[in-house]
Amino acid sequence: MRIVKFVSTLAMATVLSAGAVRAQDAPYPSRPVMLVVPFAAGGGVDIAGRIIAAALSKKLSATFVVENRPGAGGSVASNFVARAAPDGYTLFVGAPGPMTVAPALFPDEKVDPITQFDPIILFANMxxxxxxxxxxxxxxxxxxxxxxxxxxxxxxxxxxxxxxxxxxxxxxxxxxxxxxxxxxxxxxxxxxxxxxxxxxxxxxxxxxxxxxxxxxxxxxxxxxxTIPNRSSQLPDVPTLSEAGYQGFNMGSWMALMAPKGTPPEIVTKLNQVLNDALTTQEMQDHLKTMGAEPEGGAPQRVTERLQEELPRWKKIVETAGLRN
The missing domain is CATH 3.40.190.10 (Periplasmic binding protein-like II)
Structure with missing residues (x-):
């Protein structure tokens, strides 16, 4: 009787284990992915989010949908994503407002873009x-x-x-x-x-x-x-560095982020797909229409941008007396 019970238990464990392996091995994404935009529909960040969603949907033959969650300078959306399951099915379209300005303006919100998010790609820059x-x-x-x-x-x-x-x-x-x-x-x-x-x-x-x-x-x-190189939209306008003022790199960038702890293979997959998309004429035309410059590269570029801007905007918010 004990042998029968042991064999039955072992069989059940094997079935459950096999089911877990199949779930883990299911190709990503196997269900709809939500891209959370921290502003209302129609703005530059929202348009970028929809371009990203369309590119990912096309390449991965899956559903990527945009959800707008405006409020508190973008903190409503960033808080929501930071607390989401790190499974690749809730992503964040980051921008300077919620990622590097809001932490200084709304310190009580306690959103840390470096410790609470995994960067995927620096997508574009205005x-x-x-x-x-x-x-x-x-x-x-x-x-x-x-x-x-x-x-x-x-x-x-x-x-x-x-x-x-x-x-x-x-x-x-x-x-x-x-x-x-x-x-x-x-x-x-x-x-x-x-x-x-x-x-x-x-x-x-x-x-x-x-x-x-x-x-x-x-x-x-x-x-x-206010960027290191001239803008493709206004190529005749010089940079600050050309005028003799070095070290400026300011604009409104857009990046794709995920909750901290997202599997690295998912981050790598999304990064590769979007880097490939950024090389296409179709994507470059989309960005040109909205007045943005394509970026791309490794996820680390997002972290570098955050590390550059967080102390900068914190200092300016304090000296200008803007903190809420």
């Missing part, structure tokens, strides 16, 4: 750009810096809102180059640009996609882009 109203009378960055230093606090800087990445980029520029503008926040980039064209403010640090149409139409003066 370069920053310094623009002025045409009547300001400056034609390059050196002239703008000289004017700003000669009139401390007199020049006004528009932004997309207090605590926005665009304000922080402008504050960082002032901090590094040693002058002061007076901040004038607006409810979004569009009204800020409208105010600049209406001569109500003097200068703005924006991202290329939203400023480029007004630069091309000559309604605004482009001074410099």
């Amino acid at each position: 370069p920053g750009i310094v623009v002025t109203r045409n009547e300001l009378g400056v034609s390059n960055m050196r002239e703008l810096v000289a004017l700003s230093k000669s009139q401390p606090g007199k020049l006004t800087m528009a932004s997309a809102g207090s605590g926005s990445i665009l304000q922080l980029m402008g504050e960082y520029l002032q901090d590094q180059l040693g002058f002061k503008w007076t901040h004038v926040p607006y409810k979004g980039s569009s009204p800020a640009l409208a105010a600049l064209m209406a001569k109500q403010v003097d200068v703005m640090v924006d991202v290329v996609p939203t400023a480029a149409p007004y630069v091309r139409s000559k309604d605004l003066k482009a001074i410099a882009v």
